[in-house]
Amino acid sequence: MNEPLRIGVAGLGTVGAGVVRLLQQNADMITKRAGRPIHVVAVNARDKEKARGFSFEDIEWNDDAASLASHRDIEVFVELIGGDEGVAKVAVEKAIQSGKHVVTANKALLAIHGHAMAEAAETAAVTLRFEAAVAGGIPVVKALTESLAGDRIKQVYGVMNGTCNYILTKMESTGKDYQDIFDEARDLGYLEADPKLDVGGIDAGHKLALLASIAFGNRVDFRGMDIEGIEQITFEDIQLAGDMGYRIKLLGIARMSERGLEQRTQPCLVPKDSPPGWIENATNIVVLEGEETGQVFLQGAGAGQGPTSTAVLGDLIDIARGRRISTFGQAASSLTKATPVQDGRDVAYYVRLRILDEPGALAKIAAAFGDAGVSIHRLRQYGRRIDDVSATVLIVTYQTSRQKIKHSLTAVRQSGMTIKPIVSIRIEDV
């Protein structure tokens, strides 16, 4: 039998415990497929006493992640601690400096420090893999880095935060408003310790930034991304969008044009009858669109122990098989600095507003759009309730620039014909 691949695992939460459990449970199969055994030499976590569903026999306990990272008997350091600063960062840096390969599920860390770490890995001649960081069990990092490496990528988009999609789907099916479902999701343990990471779109943004780097050969640029969360989405918007044939999804989109890199993670209206429109609950979907390949859709579980641990194992088996690849699919030194494009492609907009029940109100609103150069594609005025002084108006514009929609909405506000906040959401005809 060939020499085992010796690894250290830091972080024994859901994913870390799953990785060790599966390495034990599927040992024979993994040995066959990897060509050699994968041995867990040492682990590290905060709480030594907790039951984790695997056997600690022959596994050394280590109190300090950074010291595990440079453990003389390991070749691969598996970082499943999480967070873009602190222990995880220190340990990964230490591992790379110590000449260890690194496998991580830490999207935040790589979205912020990925380029520096890719450079460090290159200098140290180690490999840094992160399949589990993006969309759990969906093999999208590998598909993009390896399978589509011969194609020029036009865009990458998808629904990559299961918690947001769960909340939006639940709002739709129950008719409850955001805060109610948010509370339910929190009680069910679906939310990160800092829920803003999920519902603020940050987690999905981290993932998209990683994919964009591979797709377009730019240094990962999370800060250049336009990010908006789902906190402002109401059941009314979900319902009205539904009436028009759309669903609201937290969509991540990255596109490269001559002007630069457009990266956005925002609630969008997508056609009900489109792959992102189909996705229910915590499922994720990623669409890779290449000039030659056309669209490849990858769909599956975006989180959870089984899927995410399997993704970590895939990276480990790759390393055991002798696989070495640049972090973002090409030499770190060859990655270019992206020019962030804020305005991006023209799209249609969904606009919801409440107009006062006064003669000429609708005319003034329509004029505000026209004057700003925004054409109205569809407009619906809903009947005013008897006790109300205003009526809901729903507008779907033709494709226009963000600048123009902004001007039109300012003019609408200034018309004095509307009350309550005006809601505008991009429509992505993906």
Added chain:
Amino acid sequence: MNEPLRIGVAGLGTVGAGVVRLLQQNADMITKRAGRPIHVVAVNARDKEKARGFSFEDIEWNDDAASLASHRDIEVFVELIGGDEGVAKVAVEKAIQSGKHVVTANKALLAIHGHAMAEAAETAAVTLRFEAAVAGGIPVVKALTESLAGDRIKQVYGVMNGTCNYILTKMESTGKDYQDIFDEARDLGYLEADPKLDVGGIDAGHKLALLASIAFGNRVDFRGMDIEGIEQITFEDIQLAGDMGYRIKLLGIARMSERGLEQRTQPCLVPKDSPPGWIENATNIVVLEGEETGQVFLQGAGAGQGPTSTAVLGDLIDIARGRRISTFGQAASSLTKATPVQDGRDVAYYVRLRILDEPGALAKIAAAFGDAGVSIHRLRQYGRRIDDVSATVLIVTYQTSRQKIKHSLTAVRQSGMTIKPIVSIRIEDV
């Protein structure tokens, strides 16, 4: 700059010409991603004079595929000739013996001779890759061999022949019968020279056999597969299935159980509201279901120059990056001989028959099912046309064995209460 990877390409049809064109067109990008250039040293095809959309400058012409296969200046032989015997087989064997890596899109060759070739490749210490052989631009071979290598696969299924799916979709949308759409597809050039490969389910069967080998670690066993084509499917069945909430798809399914390996490629009823049920026209979908990962859906273009060439490039870039992997994901010597299971999992059946308009006819039919131990889940008798002596009866059974459904259909026939052939189609609730 690093040493180029030098390749020879045999077969310059749609895919071969695409591979050379893309290597020229995307040369800079591919060099960056692969870490070194990929040079086409020599090519071979039947017709030297044909225009193929790429430059022949610096490319040697070779009249004989087998001699190209052992060309001293190449490291990789790319076989895009096709066919499970003849030139393609001889050339691939020659390449392996000569210590060349092989990349091929030839599903027929590998489905029949894959195990012997995997053994030969192992002996010669070369790598034999075939992403383009299964589902064109969908990176399913890699996903299964690498990404899900840590998981125990429960089943693999999908719609993997675009031509069949095109015909079935067109029958549905136009109301025309099989032969009409078949003729249209042939005129459009959608069919293989031997159309039986497509409509007989053989091509889809070849692909499934390759995936099954990777998924379950068995020697590729095309001959152990149950194969049935779409030639017998009528518009009436498509319509009646539609009435019951199903679509008819040529579905490939491979499952491993304690009894052995079940592999089938057959027309099946699948729920309209399921991923295989959504797939239109020439699109392919493959679903990988792992114990831990759950279901991963991969969807995209199953054929065409762009997608298939990109798949070949993915394999080439892997090799350029230093990737070596066993053909079916583990040492050929460790692949087991599968025990083919003909009967497989119990499923529900769709049965269409025409019963004579005689008192007691339906009772006798129902008794025939009951006596064979098959329970009827849903039954519809359609009104008899005025000039007809028989009426259509549609039956959906509960899950049952193939043996029992066979017995019940024999009894139905023997009842003397039916005319015209009896149609029975498996229902796969995927």
